[in-house]
Amino acid sequence: MIVFKKAADIGQFLDQAGKKYSRTGFVPTMGALHQGHISLIEMAKNSGELVICSIFVNPTQFNDAKDFQNYPSTIEKDIDQLEKAGCDVLFLPTVKEIYPDGLINYDPYKLGYLETVLEGKYRPGHFQGVCQVVHRLMTIIPANHLYLGQKDFQQCMVIKKMTELKGLSTKIIICPTLREADGLAMSSRNMRLNEESRAKAVEIFKTLSHIKAVIKPGDLVALKKDAVKKLNDAGFRTDYVEIADAGTLELKDNWNGKDKLVALCAAFLGEVRLIDNMLL
Ligand code: AMP
Numbered sequence: 001m002i003v004f005k006k007a008a009d010i011g012q013f014l015d016q017a018g019k020k021y022s023r024t025g026f027v028p029t030m031g032a033l034h035q036g037h038i039s040l041i042e043m044a045k046n047s048g049e050l051v052i053c054s055i056f057v058n059p060t061q062f063n064d065a066k067d068f069q070n071y072p073s074t075i076e077k078d079i080d081q082l083e084k085a086g087c088d089v090l091f092l093p094t095v096k097e098i099y100p101d102g103l104i105n106y107d108p109y110k111l112g113y114l115e116t117v118l119e120g121k122y123r124p125g126h127f128q129g130v131c132q133v134v135h136r137l138m139t140i141i142p143a144n145h146l147y148l149g150q151k152d153f154q155q156c157m158v159i160k161k162m163t164e165l166k167g168l169s170t171k172i173i174i175c176p177t178l179r180e181a182d183g184l185a186m187s188s189r190n191m192r193l194n195e196e197s198r199a200k201a202v203e204i205f206k207t208l209s210h211i212k213a214v215i216k217p218g219d220l221v222a223l224k225k226d227a228v229k230k231l232n233d234a235g236f237r238t239d240y241v242e243i244a245d246a247g248t249l250e251l252k253d254n255w256n257g258k259d260k261l262v263a264l265c266a267a268f269l270g271e272v273r274l275i276d277n278m279l280l
Contacts, residue, residue, distance in 0.1 A: 061129030
């Protein structure tokens with residue numbers, strides 16, 4: 001695996017590589033890699049592409065300074081895992097390399113409704129930061145395919161919208177959520193859970209699974225309220241348990257029995273905020 005730290009260097013390399021590889025796949029990450037990230041690398045690898053991964057903890061997408069400071073970093077282990085997975089290129093830039101003109105010098109993305117709900121509502125500015133960094137990374141690494149995890153369901157929709165707004169031709173491939181044996185969605189933030197919290201964390205998966213098992217056409221308000229109460233009783237501080245249209249993310253209080261839905265949840269255990277979702 002070749003490691004680049006400078007945008008100009010990886011740009012030059014990709015120009016040359018273009019003559020050898022007909023297709024490239026890009027997997028942007030914030031590091032502290034787990035098997036979920038590696039499954040994205042493997043997906044790209046299996047389709048015979050030149051696989052590029054980036055590790056960059058993007059300061060502009062953290063609405064909570066403490067969350068940014070505490071974001072786990074395991075760079076040597078990450079490099080080892082990427083090499084074992086057959087990743088071809090790693091981009092490991094500094095903040096200055098990504099934002100040579102400073103952090104706030106950009107045109108806001110017109111994300112509309114998508115950034116007013118769920119993560120957008122509870123983490124103001126988060127999706128602007130996500131678009132800012134992914135747009136910049138996609139300019140440096142103009143791959144054929146961009147691999148994203150369904151674990152960040154709303155983020156996938158936001159990035160798709162950003163690529164449409166900016167007329168980028170990269171195709172977005174959404175990969176399934178990898179889970180621990182008990183069902184907890186793999187996440188870099190899980191590393192910050194103590195033993196007791198780790199045991200509790202699976203309640204999010206159980207809550208989403210319960211919604212999937214019992215949902216019926218008609219009123220959904222009681223089902224959502226009950227889910228929030230159960231999580232809070234178990235020791236979470238729940239931001240939301242919501243049910244939304246899987247295509248538009250329109251929040252639903254009622255279901256006609258036909259529309260494709262997704263249940264989404266965000267909840268704190270102590271200082272650690274966990275998110276998950278499940279197609280219903
Ligand atoms: P992150 O490093 O958390 O920004 O994640 C980088 C990419 O990995 C994003 O596209 C995530 O959606 C994806 N990802 C994170 N966790 C998982 C998981 N458990 N399974 C599959 N993909 C994931």
